Amino acid sequence: MQMENTAAALAIADQSAEAIVRRHIAVGIEIQNLCFVNERYQRSLPVAMSTFTLSGDKEIYGKGEEAVLFFKLVLGMVRTCTFLKNGRRQIDAFYLPGNVFGLEVGAEHNLTAETVCRSRVISYRRRDLEVLATNSERFSAVAFSFAMQSLARAQEHAVLLGCRSAVEKLATFLTDLAAYSPKSEMLSLEMSRRDIADYLGLTIETVSRAFGHLVDKSLIDLSTARQIRLKDPEGLRLLTS
Amino acid sequence: MQMENTAAALAIADQSAEAIVRRHIAVGIEIQNLCFVNERYQRSLPVAMSTFTLSGDKEIYGKGEEAVLFFKLVLGMVRTCTFLKNGRRQIDAFYLPGNVFGLEVGAEHNLTAETVCRSRVISYRRRDLEVLATNSERFSAVAFSFAMQSLARAQEHAVLLGCRSAVEKLATFLTDLAAYSPKSEMLSLEMSRRDIADYLGLTIETVSRAFGHLVDKSLIDLSTARQIRLKDPEGLRLLTS
DNA sequence: CGGCACTTTGAGAGTGTTCAAGGAAGGTGG
DNA sequence: CCACCTTCCTTGAACACTCTCAAAGTGCCG
Numbered sequence: 075m076q077m078e079n080t081a082a083a084l085a086i087a088d089q090s091a092e093a094i095v096r097r098h099i100a101v102g103i104e105i106q107n108l109c110f111v112n113e114r115y116q117r118s119l120p121v122a123m124s125t126f127t128l129s130g131d132k133e134i135y136g137k138g139e140e141a142v143l144f145f146k147l148v149l150g151m152v153r154t155c156t157f158l159k160n161g162r163r164q165i166d167a168f169y170l171p172g173n174v175f176g177l178e179v180g181a182e183h184n185l186t187a188e189t190v191c192r193s194r195v196i197s198y199r200r201r202d203l204e205v206l207a208t209n210s211e212r213f214s215a216v217a218f219s220f221a222m223q224s225l226a227r228a229q230e231h232a233v234l235l236g237c238r239s240a241v242e243k244l245a246t247f248l249t250d251l252a253a254y255s256p257k258s259e260m261l262s263l264e265m266s267r268r269d270i271a272d273y274l275g276l277t278i279e280t281v282s283r284a285f286g287h288l289v290d291k292s293l294i295d296l297s298t299a300r301q302i303r304l305k306d307p308e309g310l311r312l313l314t315s
Numbered sequence: 316m317q318m319e320n321t322a323a324a325l326a327i328a329d330q331s332a333e334a335i336v337r338r339h340i341a342v343g344i345e346i347q348n349l350c351f352v353n354e355r356y357q358r359s360l361p362v363a364m365s366t367f368t369l370s371g372d373k374e375i376y377g378k379g380e381e382a383v384l385f386f387k388l389v390l391g392m393v394r395t396c397t398f399l400k401n402g403r404r405q406i407d408a409f410y411l412p413g414n415v416f417g418l419e420v421g422a423e424h425n426l427t428a429e430t431v432c433r434s435r436v437i438s439y440r441r442r443d444l445e446v447l448a449t450n451s452e453r454f455s456a457v458a459f460s461f462a463m464q465s466l467a468r469a470q471e472h473a474v475l476l477g478c479r480s481a482v483e484k485l486a487t488f489l490t491d492l493a494a495y496s497p498k499s500e501m502l503s504l505e506m507s508r509r510d511i512a513d514y515l516g517l518t519i520e521t522v523s524r525a526f527g528h529l530v531d532k533s534l535i536d537l538s539t540a541r542q543i544r545l546k547d548p549e550g551l552r553l554l555t556s
Numbered sequence: 557c558g559g560c561a562c563t564t565t566g567a568g569a570g571t572g573t574t575c576a577a578g579g580a581a582g583g584t585g586g
Numbered sequence: 587c588c589a590c591c592t593t594c595c596t597t598g599a600a601c602a603c604t605c606t607c608a609a610a611g612t613g614c615c616g
Contacts, residue, residue, distance in 0.1 A: 156470075159556045163478075184467055207452075211455070214455035215448075215449070217459050218458050218462055219420045221459055221462030225465050225469055229397075229407050229469050231473050232407060232472050232473045233397050237405050
């Protein structure tokens, strides 16, 4: 992890991502399930924090590592995942700017966190938050709310994995993404087909064919593999079932 | 919901279930992820509570209902699930005696809770817990811990649904159950094949065939469809991967 | 322009689902 | 206590969907 505290680091980030950040930080706690350490709280946070930038596909922490820090994403995208003995990988969630991740209740992280693309992250000391929570009912309520909303998200994911076909899974994934996108018709995917496959419990080939299927039904357009235009968001939502 | 406050109601419950309860309540918060309102805390809980018994397949609350109460299971088994428009059902979790369920952060329940078999349940007022949590850092920490452990459970479930074959899913399900069973070699399943199928994201036929497969490999024995003996727990665990 | 990683496409195999029928278990009434 | 009925579970065969393996196409970067 290369540590950077200069303003130059921020300049590296591309502008569209910046726009997303501004939007999320501004709206703060209301819009982002996973964002509870927002600008307002941050000022009163007595935690020693550092900010750093990572390129893509870099591990932030590994499953089983001691959970001393937790993180907030500023720019880019992060995934949390589990690796199985049979070589498979299950991605649990993708995090967008403003989201908090890596906060645990046990001694260890129970997932691995990696950057999807070049990302900027703030780290916080977990102990500092715990102290804060015991002194402030507001913070403890927010922490509880954070955990419960993460829970709801994980439960939705389980429904997605358990009850849907490949095309339905992809349609659900895209509509979910669109809900967090500034221009909801145009999506630019930061993650690879492999990432999507491992999130949806499919193979990359099946994901690719599902994209093809959506294009054939003219629900979406692909200018490149990662630039998607939602031609018929309502039609997509019908597949969400 | 028929309300019962007499000792007679308890006598209805069969003895083996009673034994499970005694074990779980005694060990309390440590052993049961979802048990935080245990005997020790209960005495100091100023919540107005009622206890009632339901027969099997009865709804305790529905998805979208106002979440005024939450519950603790005393005897029997409860499932939480989601119904999709296409008629499918995804079971999110099974709850054992001692487990707490139905505690929400939003205004509404976001799952449906039903009894799997005849069950005895205690209800609590959510507001009372909230008051307690704001006054006691201990309670708020326990609430947070409860939520985070539920989260870890849901994430495990997502891995189960995303990365495993039918036989692996069933093997994982059985070993998980065995971990909570007093005599871990003998399992008596309270839930139907349909319940298991909807929990594992399979059909009942596939579940049945998976059972057959485990019998063929002499990892388990079925005296009846719901009475299982684990002949080779370690062999099962290898399938857990 | 070439090389590399990612994505798409195709064909065949495998796994789980669907549809259908038979069998076992539990509950009820005679 | 037995017969019947209903519900649940199992088994079989054909089918659909996804996976696997293989190869070709695309875009990106040096």
